[in-house]
Amino acid sequence: MITRRTRRKVTNFVMFTLTGVCTLVAVAVLFFILGYLLWQGGHALNWNFFTKLPVPVGETGGGFANAILGTAKLLLLAAVIGIPIGFLGGVYLAEFGGTTTSFIVRYTTDLLNGVPSIVIGIFAYAVVVVPMGHYSTFAGGIALGVMMIPVTVRSTEEFLRAVPNTLREGALALGATKWKSVATVVVPAALPGITTGILLALARVAGETAPLIFTAFGNAFWSPGWNQPTESLPYMIWKYATGPYEDWHQQAWAAGLVLLSLVLATNIAARFILRRQVGTNRG
Amino acid sequence: MKRIIPIVVLTLLCISCADNERTSAAAPPGPADQVLITSAGASFPYPIYSKWFDQYHRMFPQININYQSIGSGGGIRQVMEGTVDFGASDGPMTDDQLKQAKIKILHFPTVLGAVVPVYNIPGVTQEINFTPEVLAGIFLGKITKWSDPELKKANPAVNLPDKNIVVIHRSDGSGTTYVWVDYLSKISPEWKSKVGVNTSVNWPVGLGGKNNEGVAGLVKQTPNSLGYVELIYAIQNKMSYGKVRNSEGTFVKADLASVTAAAAATVKTMPADFRVSITNSPGKDAYPISSFTWLLIPSKIQDQTKKKVIKDFLQWMLTDGQNMVEALSYAKLPKEVVAMEQKALASIE
Amino acid sequence: MDSPSTVAGRMGARSRARAFRQRLQHGDQIAHLITLIFAATIIVITALLFYELYTSAAPTREKFGWRFLTGTTWDPVALDFGALPFIYGTLVTSALALIIGVPLGVGAAIFLAELAPLRLSAGLAFIIELLAAVPSVIYGLLAIFTLVPFLREYVTPLLGEIAGFIPLFQGVSYGVSLLAGGSILAIMILPFIISISREVLLAVPRDQREASLALGATRWETAWNVVVPYAKAGIIGSIFLALARALGETMAVTMVIGNDPRINLSLFAPGYSIAAVIANEFSEATSGIHISALIELGFVLFCITIVVNAAARLLILTTRRKALGA
Numbered sequence: 001m002i003t004r005r006t007r008r009k010v011t012n013f014v015m016f017t018l019t020g021v022c023t024l025v026a027v028a029v030l031f032f033i034l035g036y037l038l039w040q041g042g043h044a045l046n047w048n049f050f051t052k053l054p055v056p057v058g059e060t061g062g063g064f065a066n067a068i069l070g071t072a073k074l075l076l077l078a079a080v081i082g083i084p085i086g087f088l089g090g091v092y093l094a095e096f097g098g099t100t101t102s103f104i105v106r107y108t109t110d111l112l113n114g115v116p117s118i119v120i121g122i123f124a125y126a127v128v129v130v131p132m133g134h135y136s137t138f139a140g141g142i143a144l145g146v147m148m149i150p151v152t153v154r155s156t157e158e159f160l161r162a163v164p165n166t167l168r169e170g171a172l173a174l175g176a177t178k179w180k181s182v183a184t185v186v187v188p189a190a191l192p193g194i195t196t197g198i199l200l201a202l203a204r205v206a207g208e209t210a211p212l213i214f215t216a217f218g219n220a221f222w223s224p225g226w227n228q229p230t231e232s233l234p235y236m237i238w239k240y241a242t243g244p245y246e247d248w249h250q251q252a253w254a255a256g257l258v259l260l261s262l263v264l265a266t267n268i269a270a271r272f273i274l275r276r277q278v279g280t281n282r283g
Numbered sequence: 284m285k286r287i288i289p290i291v292v293l294t295l296l297c298i299s300c301a302d303n304e305r306t307s308a309a310a311p312p313g314p315a316d317q318v319l320i321t322s323a324g325a326s327f328p329y330p331i332y333s334k335w336f337d338q339y340h341r342m343f344p345q346i347n348i349n350y351q352s353i354g355s356g357g358g359i360r361q362v363m364e365g366t367v368d369f370g371a372s373d374g375p376m377t378d379d380q381l382k383q384a385k386i387k388i389l390h391f392p393t394v395l396g397a398v399v400p401v402y403n404i405p406g407v408t409q410e411i412n413f414t415p416e417v418l419a420g421i422f423l424g425k426i427t428k429w430s431d432p433e434l435k436k437a438n439p440a441v442n443l444p445d446k447n448i449v450v451i452h453r454s455d456g457s458g459t460t461y462v463w464v465d466y467l468s469k470i471s472p473e474w475k476s477k478v479g480v481n482t483s484v485n486w487p488v489g490l491g492g493k494n495n496e497g498v499a500g501l502v503k504q505t506p507n508s509l510g511y512v513e514l515i516y517a518i519q520n521k522m523s524y525g526k527v528r529n530s531e532g533t534f535v536k537a538d539l540a541s542v543t544a545a546a547a548a549t550v551k552t553m554p555a556d557f558r559v560s561i562t563n564s565p566g567k568d569a570y571p572i573s574s575f576t577w578l579l580i581p582s583k584i585q586d587q588t589k590k591k592v593i594k595d596f597l598q599w600m601l602t603d604g605q606n607m608v609e610a611l612s613y614a615k616l617p618k619e620v621v622a623m624e625q626k627a628l629a630s631i632e
Numbered sequence: 633m634d635s636p637s638t639v640a641g642r643m644g645a646r647s648r649a650r651a652f653r654q655r656l657q658h659g660d661q662i663a664h665l666i667t668l669i670f671a672a673t674i675i676v677i678t679a680l681l682f683y684e685l686y687t688s689a690a691p692t693r694e695k696f697g698w699r700f701l702t703g704t705t706w707d708p709v710a711l712d713f714g715a716l717p718f719i720y721g722t723l724v725t726s727a728l729a730l731i732i733g734v735p736l737g738v739g740a741a742i743f744l745a746e747l748a749p750l751r752l753s754a755g756l757a758f759i760i761e762l763l764a765a766v767p768s769v770i771y772g773l774l775a776i777f778t779l780v781p782f783l784r785e786y787v788t789p790l791l792g793e794i795a796g797f798i799p800l801f802q803g804v805s806y807g808v809s810l811l812a813g814g815s816i817l818a819i820m821i822l823p824f825i826i827s828i829s830r831e832v833l834l835a836v837p838r839d840q841r842e843a844s845l846a847l848g849a850t851r852w853e854t855a856w857n858v859v860v861p862y863a864k865a866g867i868i869g870s871i872f873l874a875l876a877r878a879l880g881e882t883m884a885v886t887m888v889i890g891n892d893p894r895i896n897l898s899l900f901a902p903g904y905s906i907a908a909v910i911a912n913e914f915s916e917a918t919s920g921i922h923i924s925a926l927i928e929l930g931f932v933l934f935c936i937t938i939v940v941n942a943a944a945r946l947l948i949l950t951t952r953r954k955a956l957g958a
Binding site for chain 1: 319321323329330333334336337338340347349350351352353366493494495496497513515516518519520611
């Protein structure tokens with residue numbers, strides 16, 4: 001006779017195996033993508049790729065250097081715009097907000113998140129490019145920054161909320177003001193999660209092409225400063241992957257690899273800097 | 284938190300250093316300032332345009348012509364609004380669009396291209412002949428099988444299977460589509476009234492692939508499919524493409540010679556503004572689905588430096604530039620057209 | 633005006649204390665104000681977006697009115713535009729993405745948070761986050777070369793045989809289809825669901841787990857009946873983020889959905905989504921009404937997001953009220 005206990009043990013095993021399979025699927029997808037990129041684009045990666053400008057079709061020795069720099073600049077700008085607004089907005093929602101204002105802010109954040117990337121691009125075009133009269137890195141950075149906000153806000157709020165009230169109360173009992181307790185106790189406690197959210201947002205906008213078409217526009221040459229059109233990795237990938245030439249395709253895959261590595265490096269660097277404390281909540 | 288600020292500052296410094304270093308490396312100690320010209324438009328001629336602008340930059344390092352292939356429609360819109368210095372399009376601007384533009388826009392043909400029907404029929408390795416009626420019928424959804432009598436009549440020696448034709452068209456608006464439907468409208472009154480001509484149309488049947496590459500990819504993958512792509516894509520992807528019967532009754536395969544023949548036949552009737560469609564043109568060697576592609580130049584350019592650069596470039600394009608096109612599978616402009624354009628250069632003020 | 637400190641210095645100890653408390657409160661109020669301003673910026677940006685979309689879409693509204701929402705033709709030549717096929721495609725692919733992605737994502741998150749050794753968990757989570765950085769274009773290209781043939785050759789025939797009596801699974805498939813669109817979206821939303829759910833699950837206090845285990849529950853029972861409900865709000869939040877991404881995803885979807893503006897009940901048939909058609913036609917559109925119609929579509933998507941979010945919030949409110957009331 002199968003006892004209830006046995007059944008529960010079996011369920012335990014089966015469910016955990018199933019969830020393990022789910023994880024395997026997710027991880028397998030990534031390894032598949034990475035493997036494919038490596039296989040297709042690996043040999044196109046050489047020193048030229050990182051230092052030279054693109055050359056026309058049929059010639060060798062070109063690279064994606066301007067795109068790499070362009071993406072770095074765009075992401076920096078996006079971070080400068082997206083992180084403060086997102087983080088402080090999230091802090092507001094979790095710590096300071098009244099019910100109505102919080103509801104409105106949360107609601108609009110979710111709305112913003114659902115806007116297609118191309119519409120954000122069109123929006124940035126209308127609001128930044130047209131008044132300025134030309135395309136620029138600045139416009140591209142704004143478009144990407146706006147896209148970063150919702151994920152940052154959401155995750156900041158969720159992880160701040162997850163910090164137990166005991167920590168807050170403890171800080172207040174020790175005489176800290178509200179903002180000080182938030183800044184020095186609550187936020188650090190939630191920092192690993194918040195960092196995840198920010199890096200996730202950054203990773204997402206790093207791979208976006210559509211918002212850049214009408215803002216950063218693309219540039220076959222170097223783009224000095226912030227006020228001129230600039231090339232970017234996702235845009236180059238799109239152009240080259242949809243071009244007719246086989247070596248363009250390979251360069252596109254190689255660029256994809258570089259983009260992922262860039263994001264990976266940022267990820268590692270950020271986590272190292274913040275020296276994340278592994279959660280000790282698990283039994 | 285304390286560690287973040289110096290890190291951020293350091294990153295900013297690194298990036299701006301790299302920025303400045305690059306700029307100073309790119310700009311040689313030359314007399315003139317950097318001239319930056321932005322242009323946008325058609326993606327079909329992107330390979331040759333990028334080659335031209337790169338070559339020009341090498342000849343004159345202070346001149347940076349930045350061309351982005353956002354699509355013919357985008358090129359038209361941007362030049363109409365003035366956000367780019369000049370545009371490019373595979374289809375000429377309509378009268379309405381010309382009226383809407385703030386200043387008069389001039390059309391300058393640059394190269395010739397062709398759109399070819401590509402197909403993937405497992406087991407069939409011979410070339411397939413397409414008559415105009417067959418092409419229109421397939422894309423209208425009236426001819427549904429490869430074994431249709433019309434197709435059999437044009438291809439008596441080919442063993443066409445009795446399978447459904449999977450039609451593949453472009454999902455994104457494009458000059459390639461424009462040329463294709465322009466041809467279909469000319470040879471099929473039903474197409475003209477039912478569907479019409481535009482960079483995007485309401486396709487009666489078929490799946491949509493994004494970009495020439497998307498269509499090529501779908502055709503390669505889907506058995507018994509038929510699509511249309513620019514000649515270069517068919518060649519580069521090593522796809523089978525068929526012959527099309529031209530207005531004189533010959534089945535012609537697209538190549539540089541047949542495309543140039545299509546243009547040459549229309550030279551006598553070329554309008555002064557160069558806005559002409561050469562699909563289904565006369566000439567027994569002409570490939571019927573050919574097209575010019577144009578640069579859209581504003582007739583009045585305020586900035587004197589930019590105006591000189593653009594005019595010089597166009598002059599170069601019409602002479603030395605033309606010698607570079609065939610290597611990339613584009614057809615040269617006929618000499619008569621070149622002569623006409625050189626005269627028209629004077630009208631840029 | 634004299635500063636509080638000088639006033640306090642003149643007034644004595646008790647007033648000094650009061651002034652000190654005032655400054656403390658100001659500190660808090662400043663913090664409140666600053667965070668409020670930043671939060672308000674979000675509202676301003678969204679409102680501006682709404683306004684821009686609304687005004688640019690005006691010509692279409694004037695021409696079509698409500699017919700736009702029910703029309704099924706999309707003809708850029710005849711300038712006849714209707715949004716229904718795109719609304720249908722967007723909703724179907726997003727729903728499919730959630731149906732496939734949420735169980736996979738939450739399952740993986742539970743595994744990573746509850747069972748996997750911590751180092752492995754952190755490492756795997758790190759890798760999965762990278763998935764979010766893969767450009768949409770690359771997802772699309774890989775899907776064309778791998779997912780689409782896979783669906784066409786293996787999955788759809790199988791599904792057709794097993795479940796062919798349901799209209800959802802009927803008909804021939806060329807690979808590019810609503811199913812392909814939904815599947816690629818499911819993969820793309822995984823990193824969001826997994827990363828955030830995992831972090832939220834890890835944040836559940838230890839004593840909850842220990843209490844449950846002490847009562848004799850198995851680890852799975854603890855995870856499913858104690859930890860997950862505790863973290864429910866966060867998990868649902870991650871699902872929202874995922875849904876929003878699915879609704880607005882552009883490049884990858886347009887490469888695999890078939891781009892056919894027709895409404896077909898079968899998942900094997902090609903379809904079209906709002907974001908895809910905007911991405912496809914916006915650069916090329918030259919007639920004012922065409923552009924306006926595309927923007928109107930963007931506006932419609934915006935409204936769909938409003939409705940979906942409202943419905944979901946209502947759902948949360950009612951469940952919370954039930955939980956509290958129980």
